[in-house]
Amino acid sequence: MTGLPDYDPVRPGALRSEFTPGSTRWAVRRAQWTALGLAPEDQGxxxxxxxxxxxxxxxxxxxxxxxxxxxxxxxxxxxxxxxxxxxxxxxxxxxxxxxxxxxxxxxxxxxxxxxxxxxxxxxxxxxxxxxxxxxxxxxxxxxxxxxxxxxxxxxxxxxGGGRYGGCSVDIDTVYESVGAVQAGTMTVGELGELADSAIQGxxxxxxxxxxxxxxxxxxxxxxxxxxxxxxxxxxxxxxxxxxxxxxxxxxxxxxxxxxxxxxxxxxxxxxxxxxxxxxxxxxxxxxxxxxxxxxxxxxxxxxxxxxxxxxxxxxxxxxxxxxxxxxxxxxxxxxxxxxxxxxxxxxxxxxxxxxxxxxxxxGDAPEADGTVLRRLDDPVRPEPGLLILRGSLAPDGSVVKVAGAGTARRRFTGPAEVFAGEDAAIAALGTGDIAEGSVIVLRGMGPRGGPGTVFAASFVAALNGAGLGGKVAVVTDGELSGLNHGLVLGQIMPEAADGGPLAGVRSGDTITIDLDDRTVDTVPLRHGEPVTSGRPAEERGWLGQYAALVGPVQQGAVLRRPKPATPPSGH
Incomplete structure (x- = not known):
């Protein structure tokens, strides 16, 4: 042992990876890397x-x-x-x-x-x-x-995408066609053939x-x-x-x-x-x-x-x-x-x-072509493709991809239909129990409530595949796909697991989404008990660790050090 530090980061010109010759770290790393076939002179x-x-x-x-x-x-x-x-x-x-x-x-x-x-x-x-x-x-x-x-x-x-039935297809086509199967307009065999053709490379x-x-x-x-x-x-x-x-x-x-x-x-x-x-x-x-x-x-x-x-x-x-x-x-x-x-x-x-x-x-980048990419003075639409909506249902915000909302109404008011998860909602779609004009609520599915965001994306894709996109709105704190389109509000904040307004919504309540006012509201307004789709406190393994550490989604749902317990008074 030399008593020298493993490496000296203040030495002029030194890489942070350059350990002091003769140190433990230098010696054992050299042994490993020489055995890998790396010449000592290349290890610097x-x-x-x-x-x-x-x-x-x-x-x-x-x-x-x-x-x-x-x-x-x-x-x-x-x-x-x-x-x-x-x-x-x-x-x-x-x-x-x-x-x-x-x-x-x-x-x-x-x-x-x-x-x-x-x-x-x-x-x-x-x-x-x-x-x-x-x-x-x-x-x-x-x-x-x-x-x-x-x-x-x-x-x-x-x-790359492929072709099926004379049409261009890709994974998005497959994703949404599940809804066509549920609606009875496509067979399982046809869906399988489509899946086999959808991805090239x-x-x-x-x-x-x-x-x-x-x-x-x-x-x-x-x-x-x-x-x-x-x-x-x-x-x-x-x-x-x-x-x-x-x-x-x-x-x-x-x-x-x-x-x-x-x-x-x-x-x-x-x-x-x-x-x-x-x-x-x-x-x-x-x-x-x-x-x-x-x-x-x-x-x-x-x-x-x-x-x-x-x-x-x-x-x-x-x-x-x-x-x-x-x-x-x-x-x-x-x-x-x-x-x-x-x-x-x-x-x-x-x-x-x-x-x-x-x-x-x-300075040397291409100019907008005017068709695929429009100029500032000739946009596809005068508003951004993503909007933040706030209101009594989402006081901390929610996100809607208005670029993918298609012909959906700018103001949508309808009765809530609350489901515990997307499986139940997809089953209701298959039995014809999703009513036009309703607002489907999938909740308790956020980072804390899952724990880990639970899929809502498959239901949204199936909804479009069944021909109900734009006729039904969706509100969720669950996991959406960037391929989803229609009037879909994601990342409702705070999520239902935090006891926000989303937790208090009941079937039959009125939800109003207004893209022009950038608001989303619910009547009546209730703050319910926290709603989770899983049991975060009982999870083991990685999901249990995630549940204990994940922060609020409005701050990125990053992992944070748990706050220390408050000591009892008198200690």
Whole structure:
């Protein structure tokens, strides 16, 4: 034992991963890495984590192992030392099978902790995160903000659709066709044939759902290289950008360009602007709030959506919001073109991982084509694609994707039909017991009430597949998909598990949704006892830990240290 510290971070020019020669950490790590075939002279290179959310469970991330190899080669060529790190790899359409999808939302925070343990535990110098399905991109942004290391996000890209019955189809078509089966207009056999044809190639859902929305917002916030989103999965362009990210991360380590120099309040505001202009997934509100929380930014992201929404218009109608496809947005310039179009309302001096500002990058970006991406003076609609609604039912806010509301009435008043979960609601749909003009309430399904958000998305998809989209409104604190459309209010805050007004609603109560006034109200108003769909206090394992730690959804539903018990008086 030398008595020296394991590493000396104040030594001029030292990498944080460079341990003092002769120390315990230096010796045992050298033994491990030499056994891996790494020459001692190479072990002093900048050490880069390649965070790979890959598994064999689904197609969304089936290509990422190959992408990880490309990034590793580029890191090595640039003078770095790459280490691939595997984490939990959640997939919404597969991981949702267990416990009514309760594991889905908690996997986001599990990934954050997984990355922290691996990267911080090994004292690595930077990381490239390969992001794919819905929860991975926000998790990688959160981990980047928490660790404040040089970090780059590499979006995994979108999948191709197929053809069935002479029509273009994709996973969204499959999702909604379950409702057609329930309504008796499609057979189970036909649904199976449709499912077999719907996906062609790797990548995430081919629509502006949560995965593509978060890929887009990662670039809007400056955490990807320019041109990274949306992008066809495993395309030549995506592979080239992944290699560029491997080279760039080594430069960022040398320059000391860390995540919190990029994930600032200005970056979050830019992300909010882009989310509203494109009509992104409703889930992006809580994810951006979580990123802000991990970056220790004092931001009320829900209020930010409200304030910036006063002068933000919808500039594109990408499926499921309209007829254009996500590959159309890629074709006309993707996020680069969106940022150039919105530049007058963005923080142009916000820094990006490229080392250039948003304004500098916009200088050589494509202009809006005027069809897929409209100009500021000729929007798709004069309001943002996402709205925050408040009122007696949601005093802390709720989120509606007005871009996907279609022909739904701007003011919808109807009697509440309260269901304990989406299975009961789907069964009622199958028996014809969902009445036109009603407001379906699915509650007790939020992060605390599940615990872990419980799926409401399948019911909404089935509702549209049954032809009732726009004729019925849905109000929920449960898990929605970015593919959902219709008059659907998600992220009701506070959630029913916190004893808010949603907990007090009874079947037959009147609920009014007013998109023009941006309000949602219930009559009569009751504050009921907390309503949960599960038994959070009785959960064991990961869900029990999540239930004990998860914070309110309006603050991003991040995990927090439990408050200490108040000691008895006299002690």
């Amino acid at each position: 290179r900048p050490k880069i984590a390649i965070v790979n959310t890959s598994s064999k469970l689904g197609i969304c991330f089936s290509h990422l192992d190959g992408i990880a190899e490309l990034v590793a080669e580029a890191v090595w060529e640039a003078g770095g030392l790459p280490f691939e790190i595997r984490t939990t790899a959640p997939l919404d359409f597969v991981t949702s099978a267990g416990r009514k999808a309760r594991y889905l939302m908690p996997t986001r925070d599990l990934i954050v902790n997984d990355v922290e343990a691996a990267v911080e535990g090994a004292v690595l110098d930077g990381m490239v995160c390969l992001s794919s399905c819905d929860k991975t991109t926000p998790a990688h942004l959160m981990a980047s903000a928490r660790l404040d290391l040089p970090s780059i996000i590499v979006p995994g890209g979108f999948q 790797p990548g995430v859902c081919a629509g502006l759902a949560t995965a593509n929305t978060m890929h887009v917002l990662a670039e809007a916030m400056g955490m990807t290289l320019p041109g990274a989103a949306p992008i066809r999965a495993n395309s030549d362009r995506m592979r080239a950008l992944a290699a560029d990210a491997g080279r760039r991360i080594v430069e960022m380590v040398a320059a000391g360009l860390t995540a919190r120099k990029i994930i600032t309040g200005q970056a979050i505001e830019n992300g909010v602007r882009v989310a509203m202009a494109l009509g992104g997934s409703v889930n992006c509100v809580r994810h951006l709030a979580a990123v802000a929380s991990e970056a220790d930014l004092d931001l009320d992201v829900v209020a930010l959506f409200e304030r910036l929404g006063e002068d933000t218009a919808q500039l594109a109608a990408i499926r499921p919001n309209g007829t254009h496809q996500v590959w159309d947005l890629e074709r006309v310039g993707g996020v680069r073109a969106v940022l150039r179009t919105l530049l007058p309302r963005l923080h142009g001096d916000a820094l990006t991982v490229s080392g250039r500002t948003v304004a500098e990058l916009s």
